[in-house]
Amino acid sequence: MSSKLFAIVIGAGTGTGRSCALRFAKAYPVVLMARTPTSYQDTVNEINSSGGKAIGISADAADVASMDSAFESIKTDMAGLRLAAAVYNVSAGYGVKAFLETKVEDFDASVTGNARGFFLFAQKTMPLLLDAVGAGQYPPTLIATGATAAVRGSAKFSAMASGMFARRALSQSLAREFGPQGVHVAHAIIDGGIDVPRSKGYVMNNGVVDGKLSPDAIAESYWHLHTQHRSAFTQELDMRPFVEKF
Amino acid sequence: MSSKLFAIVIGAGTGTGRSCALRFAKAYPVVLMARTPTSYQDTVNEINSSGGKAIGISADAADVASMDSAFESIKTDMAGLRLAAAVYNVSAGYGVKAFLETKVEDFDASVTGNARGFFLFAQKTMPLLLDAVGAGQYPPTLIATGATAAVRGSAKFSAMASGMFARRALSQSLAREFGPQGVHVAHAIIDGGIDVPRSKGYVMNNGVVDGKLSPDAIAESYWHLHTQHRSAFTQELDMRPFVEKF
Amino acid sequence: MSSKLFAIVIGAGTGTGRSCALRFAKAYPVVLMARTPTSYQDTVNEINSSGGKAIGISADAADVASMDSAFESIKTDMAGLRLAAAVYNVSAGYGVKAFLETKVEDFDASVTGNARGFFLFAQKTMPLLLDAVGAGQYPPTLIATGATAAVRGSAKFSAMASGMFARRALSQSLAREFGPQGVHVAHAIIDGGIDVPRSKGYVMNNGVVDGKLSPDAIAESYWHLHTQHRSAFTQELDMRPFVEKF
């Protein structure tokens, strides 16, 4: 494990966030962020008890003061280390609702959590990533988790799609601005249900085995993105179960 | 002119909004909306003095109370008429800024004006458009003005692109939900500078004649969208000067 | 009717081609092209007997010698006139087939008719269109009819999609090369079944009225594309029935 670098995963719950934290913890100390310790504490313990190093910080990605305070903590906790990778995995404002039953609060919740939070997270992490260019084996990397709703507006997904389209807009804009400065910015379109504890009850793809995305598999591709040579950065890739219609 | 129908154009300033109001006023009474009368008053006068019928209403598209109040007025002013067409042409939060100099207020301004306003405008107009299905010669139509930044995130456009991507997300979602109910929802990607009074000083495409989009030409295509047969709805089209690189 | 200009529609059968010929014949003499007179003769007669002017020419768009000969005829038949608009509406190699049952001949037929024919048609018409810049009221226009299979490869559509993707590639390439020279090149994504005599038996969208595209409606949008001001060219638009899933 490199002693010079660390990683941050925000939206570190039981699915993709947890798997990313575990995957990146094989190489770096990891900061797990979520609104409440309930989300990250088990994973923090799991990492620390298996030879890795992790800390958890409670923060609301979309709240300026909360992010200011969280990154002050990180500065202290990770003193002397540079930021190798940051993963934005917050999901917010999800809800399938007919448009005329969708409240402006639903719209606000989606845009706030899905895009404003990513904006603030990027504002906090980008200076740290720029500072890490050339410091580690791999180019510093900022990855955002996207969804089908990031590339396709659908009936009853007006709120969700608004926030996810905006998140993708940010990811593209940042890639074009910071790629030439050596920071790798990527966006992953997760097209399908993820196999997490709370989705156990949902039957997808007729219940076929591997009909939901394994969060560990997603994390493995995120790690691959992080390791890509700077002459061959991927900005966007999709991921879906082999049986998913698309 | 049909006496049973009317149209609304919001973001009715000196460019596309004004041209749309003039174009749709050839067929319908038109409500022009903008934050201040300065934006719409000249156009309202121009329409009324040349045989058309227009009223102006001051409103902030992104403000719930303001929209509530504006649509109460419209209900009274246009009593007995149904809504044939609504155009969302608000532009907000424009600004080319390096990401690390972009404030969260810039992000908020773009998302609020470019997307939240469209959300609220659609919430107000969609019930009226649904109520007009079958009432006029053409299917009721909701058109949103988009931009290159709606399909492409660019360096220094992080705030702008976030709002415009979200606007496009809404347009697609609404098209898929309300098309089958007979309402035509379309999104126009305006790819280039528009030839408006305030852009006179900007040299675009080396100053070649017609190197900026004529707002009247844009309005003509919006009118065409409105007249499309319901068996052949266009959801999205691009428009750019013949000399524009793309 | 302008006496200085003419139009060409290739793939002039009973659907979109016929409707385009009729629509453009309101303004220009029209050349209808198809492989056999059976396809175009009735429409030619219909135009000529109702005050318009039309001729039919038999040609295979994808065959060099056939196109050479056809355009020699056109040169004579339309002597003194310039080419205002050309529509490529050939459809070829259609067939929904499992990939492993698809023959290389199916692939060749699709690519040949859907793309090679458009390549040859554009090679013949582009010099004529360039020669017409500034000659008529509207910018000279080359329109290609596309399909869902031009933007989406689907199971069992490998041959069809190959040809239609290539057609779209050509349209984009030509738009970018010849737009700045004043020629408008556009591509229409027709997403749905067209209401033509031979599709009468196919139930689409549960048989709902207007669940298939009216070819007259398509032609009306093609005409609109032709009339667009050069400061606001559309390169691509989609068209589908209001009830079509997309």
Added chain:
Amino acid sequence: MSSKLFAIVIGAGTGTGRSCALRFAKAYPVVLMARTPTSYQDTVNEINSSGGKAIGISADAADVASMDSAFESIKTDMAGLRLAAAVYNVSAGYGVKAFLETKVEDFDASVTGNARGFFLFAQKTMPLLLDAVGAGQYPPTLIATGATAAVRGSAKFSAMASGMFARRALSQSLAREFGPQGVHVAHAIIDGGIDVPRSKGYVMNNGVVDGKLSPDAIAESYWHLHTQHRSAFTQELDMRPFVEKF
């Protein structure tokens, strides 16, 4: 190295093809295919002399008889092994040419090498890949190398884009048809110049270090695609140098 599986790379020259062969040879015996032994012989020797196993077969991907014969050889040479991965890396008909100077032969060359060859290669390899489902550690994989010209038609790229769009159409169609059967089909958009011997003289991105794609980096991502879990298949990803404008 697995003794039950093998891989095929066609278009095995000095760049991406060579790097893929070397990368996949770490895990599998590899068949290198190209039109002439000059293209693949050095790489075959390099693999065999460093502990791997490789054979070279001369074949023209776009020629039916040549492919029939080549795959008869493969059947014998790789008797008892199943096909783990196949990479289509042929590039053909490249040439930046003004449209009116482009010959139909240029169009044919691009479509033939870029798409027809992939069609035939997929017809030959897909039955073998289907037969390998479940046989190895990773899902059997078919990867096609794409380019910017696969997603964007540009001035002077009419021939090139036609073939590359068609190749992408095939890749999508095959992914949608064979993904549910367990075969992973992916398309990589290589957006930039590749750092190969014959491009040494071309200055790209102002000559900045890593301004051309490392073919080894591309191969590393192809290998990652091959190893993806079937619950998280990537259909498409882009790759470009960090300094590339896009």
